[in-house]
Amino acid sequence: MKLDVDFSLLEQAVVTMGAETVEIQLDDEIIPIEPIDKQLDEGIEVNFEDIDFVTGLASYQGRQVLLYIKDHSYGNKFHSALQEGAKGNKFHIADCKTLEKMRRNGRFDRYVVTNKVDGIFKISGHDKRTNEQIEGEANLNVCQDCLENINYKKFASLSKGSARREFVDQFSLADFFDTYSSFFKFMPSGLAEKLTSGYTKDWDQISRNIREKYNYQCQQCGLDLNFNKSLLHVHHVNGVKSDNREDNLRSLCCDCHRKQPNHNHMFVSHEQTQQINHLRQEQGITTKESWKSVYELADPGMHGVIDLLERYQVHFPEVGEELQDERGRVVAKLELAWPLRKVGVAVDKADAVAAAKLGWKVYSMRHALIQIDELVPRLR
Template sequence: MKIRTDFGLLWQSVKQMGAEERDFSFEVSSREEMDIDIELERGVEIALDDLESTGGLLSYKGRQVLLYIPDHGSWVQSVIDGKNQGNRFHVGDCTKLDEMRQKGKFDRYTVTTDLSGVFRISGQSNVSSHIEHDAELKVCKLCLRMLNYRGYDTGPLAKKVIFEEFSISDFFATYSTQFRFLPKQLLDRRSGYSDEWAEISRRYRESRSWICECCGIDLAGNKNLLHCHHVSGNKRDNRDDNLMALCADCHSKQPDHEKMYVRKSEMTEIQRLRRRQGILDVLPGWDAVLEYIDSAYEGVARKIMKTSRSLPAVGEDIENSKGEIVLTPELSWPAQRFAIVDNEEQLDTLTQVGWRAMTMEQVLKS
């Protein structure tokens, strides 16, 4: 159902305050959808058959989730005391979950969108009393390997660092473009700015002609996609030499900004404009590919670059025989008529126009 609303009076008030009109969008969530989000923050008990996979990531009713087994048996107290690491929590559809399905295990699984890293676990104490308590758990290494998260499979040192420094909120933000619904905790991380920050940000971005100082994209027609970044990380230091105008994608890839999310619609528009403005025409190597692609594709790209000698096109349109755009994959090889796509539906779309394709999940699990 489409809702038509006249925002004329709103924009009139905006102009009276000396501000300017800007593009904006909003989504309406039903009460049922909001209830699901509330339940997932607390944790929802499911069967493995209820679990979905989106590009190799675990999902439930369209939301990215974590999965863990609350029951820690007789060693629950040692996990609570920090003497034992306990069961790992899962972030991807790894071989361990495949093994559980094949064995027909009927453990009580819980999915959650809680980003704290603290989970409600249970078990039996040595005196046979039931215990429930919160405890920190570690991420499953098989999940990190399957997803090739941040190049996890590149070497022992990389594996150790990535595992030990793993952050759930960073992980969710990396794949934010793959999901319509994002955890509320990810959306509530905007604080610490000075009262006049909105005007400082607008004035600085305008002084840079609405051009990203990193990738060079011109966002004069999409000003909401250009952010103002504090180089030092101090949100109160608003001197010009501590500011940078960055598109949403480049901003999210800055050091200590891993928790910044970018919506699919935003990334799609940024890539479309980069392509139109020639920024993606000739990328000099894989480092440039990794710099410009959607962060959700990093694991896939790092896996492909081990064996592929040819560079992919980034964000290039694929047309049918009538010249109509049917799909714009993040990674494609036009000369070979091959692309990496998000899901089976997109794979079928390319098959119909004579292209070969693999889904992200197929590449990661191959």
């Protein structure tokens, strides 16, 4: 809905007061924060059946979440968890064999779902001395079964033991939510609040100057965005938003920008990702000379699938393939595709359904990972 508001009286008042007029332009798309997003930041107690795993990732009412059991009374883990989070209940980010076992055993514990990014969880327990319920906060660990099931950052390839424990110790929820941001319409409120911080007052003009200097082209993938300028960002190489030295600024498309190190404040929607893929196809920027180039072009949420495909040495996929019907209309967009074999991987269920009507076999990220032994023979 377009809003038509006259701010002329407000602007006149600003001038009268002698205040400085500041223009603000943010590189990231601002996603509205709804009441449920604030509630999820605090944590919501829900029934296990209400949590959705259709993509393989845990979600609640269309939001990417993690889930954990707040009550640490069982096994007297409460005080141990307060002192060392690794001794507490693990939190889950995806469907895994631990949750599947609970389903089989008919254990439908009430979980807390949240999308906090600081890794600090509210837990409770029973104090035997006072016979009361007590609460505290603990830095819980992520479930390793979840990490393996989605092959997050090639976790499945790590040998069990110290390598995996080190990975868990360094696990960042902000990085995790950022990796799969295009799978979901909304971002965690904890990340959204970071979008407006750190920029200088003259950032709008500085950003425009950099884009114009490089003729609205991405300095990394070479994409020309003269007719899609909103998809072109300006990146601070050292991560300091107030450091606007020219040698610290790079003109990057939103996809290349989100893939820069330590960019867990980014949010790129699925629609933006597909638009970038479309433009790359139009401009011929989809040549895959190595698996490295496949990683660079693909949605980060597909990297777990790509890692397995690389290890099985299948043919390189097309990235961002668009399927057309008999009238030449685009009816489906696939993240990864092998056109000669009519096999693909899609994020959006509607794309998968439309592709199936054209005779394609399309996997979700979840099914590509758990049915890899079925998928690979189709690609050889």
